[in-house]
Amino acid sequence: GAVVSQHPSRVICKSGTSVKIECRSLDFQATTMFWYRQFPKQSLMLMATSNEGSKATYEQGVEKDKFLINHASLTLSTLTVTSAHPEDSSFYICSASDGQGARNTIYFGEGSWLTVV
Amino acid sequence: AQSVTQLDSQVPVFEEAPVELRCNYSSSVSVYLFWYVQYPNQGLQLLLKYLSGSTLVKGINGFEAEFNKSQTSFHLRKPSVHISDTAEYFCAVTPYSSASKIIFGSGTRLSIRP
Numbered sequence: 085g086a087v088v089s090q091h092p093s094r095v096i097c098k099s100g101t102s103v104k105i106e107c108r109s110l111d112f113q114a115t116t117m118f119w120y121r122q123f124p125k126q127s128l129m130l131m132a133t134s135n136e137g138s139k140a141t142y143e144q145g146v147e148k149d150k151f152l153i154n155h156a157s158l159t160l161s162t163l164t165v166t167s168a169h170p171e172d173s174s175f176y177i178c179s180a181s182d183g184q185g186a187r188n189t190i191y192f193g194e195g196s197w198l199t200v201v
Numbered sequence: 202a203q204s205v206t207q208l209d210s211q212v213p214v215f216e217e218a219p220v221e222l223r224c225n226y227s228s229s230v231s232v233y234l235f236w237y238v239q240y241p242n243q244g245l246q247l248l249l250k251y252l253s254g255s256t257l258v259k260g261i262n263g264f265e266a267e268f269n270k271s272q273t274s275f276h277l278r279k280p281s282v283h284i285s286d287t288a289e290y291f292c293a294v295t296p297y298s299s300a301s302k303i304i305f306g307s308g309t310r311l312s313i314r315p
Binding site: 090118120125126127128129130133177179189190192193194195 | 237245
């Protein structure tokens with residue numbers, strides 16, 4: 085079945101550096117992907133909607149200059165955390181749908197653990 | 202705007218006992234409803250979803266949920282739980298108009314005691 089893959093699954097970076105997380109739809113095309121953030125023992129918070137070929141739409145309170153999203157193709161969206169700080173340490177998950185509407189299945193990636201030291 | 206409330210942050214139950222995880226939602230527009238499960242250190246897996254039709258929805262792993270429009274609830278139930286059901290469970294909604302944009306509840310941690 086359709087799969088959404090994230091890479092890397094775990095990454096540790098130094099404070100002040102940037103880190104990129106990839107989200108790929110492996111056997112379907114996704115014009116829209118979503119990025120979520122999950123703090124330990126908390127729920128998933130939608131960060132932004134990634135639109136293929138156009139700018140991402142960010143949720144209120146999410147810094148677009150800090151969390152850069154690029155959706156360069158129908159199967160790949162990337163999230164770059166720029167100038168990372170320890171408070172950015174979190175679990176980041178992406179999702180993609182194989183069509184329009186909730187009647188199509190929404191697939192989630194396995195998630196990426198980011199630790200900023 | 203939509204919001205989802207999961208009233209119980211933790212639910213401990215004994216193995217083979219029944220369980221109900223509560224979920225209420227608020228929305229000014231029509232929504233679809235979901236339950237997702239997250240096993241430790243893993244991503245999300247869809248348990249079940251309500252789109253339309255019968256208000257009783259059956260999902261994977263023996264779970265079911267009932268949509269109650271008047272009470273704006275979508276409680277998850279299982280008649281007999283197993284140790285393997287230990288996980289975090291998220292109730293979620295998505296509006297008809299943006300059906301891939303999911304709003305999650307705060308989650309309920311289900312812990313099964315032998």
